[in-house]
Amino acid sequence: MPEMLEGFLLNWLVTGLSLFVVTFLPLGVESRGFGTTVVAALVIGLINAFLAPIVNFFTFPLQILTLGFFSLVVNAFLFWLAAALVKGFRINGCLSAFFGAIVLSLCNMLFFWILPF
Numbered sequence: 835m836p837e838m839l840e841g842f843l844l845n846w847l848v849t850g851l852s853l854f855v856v857t858f859l860p861l862g863v864e865s866r867g868f869g870t871t872v873v874a875a876l877v878i879g880l881i882n883a884f885l886a887p888i889v890n891f892f893t894f895p896l897q898i899l900t901l902g903f904f905s906l907v908v909n910a911f912l913f914w915l916a917a918a919l920v921k922g923f924r925i926n927g928c929l930s931a932f933f934g935a936i937v938l939s940l941c942n943m944l945f946f947w948i949l950p951f
Contacts, residue, residue: 842879844951850875852941861937862930866922874923878916878938886912909935 853875857865865871889908890897896904910928913935917925925931 846875846879848942848945848949849879849938851945852938853878855941856934856938859937861934862926863917863934864924864926870920870922874916874920877920878913881912881916885915906932906936909939913938 850872853865854868854871856863857871865874886908889912890905893904893908897908910932914925914928914931917923917931925934
């Protein structure tokens with residue numbers, strides 16, 4: 835059990851750091867403050883853990899037809915959903931959600947690659 839909790843906290847920390855970076859880039863993703871960013875990172879993690887598998891299951895045929903491109907649209911929708919749930923965390927439009935989700939994923943990948951966990 836402690837390993838699972840440690841992995842969750844580590845993922846939350848890296849997602850929070852990545853989201854903090856994304857809010858400073860001119861992508862149309864805004865956060866009221868550091869606390870809001872941390873809460874948004876927690877909501878994004880919970881959405882990705884519980885809702886993303888269900889949405890991916892039902893959109894699997896579209897993902898096959900588009901050779902995986904539709905998974906980017908699903909990620910953008912889930913990112914937008916997190917912004918809709920967290921007060922003070924805002925995404926300014928569909929393209930901001932799309933590119934914000936991509937940059938968030940790239941930052942997560944980079945931080946997990948760089949940091950010695």
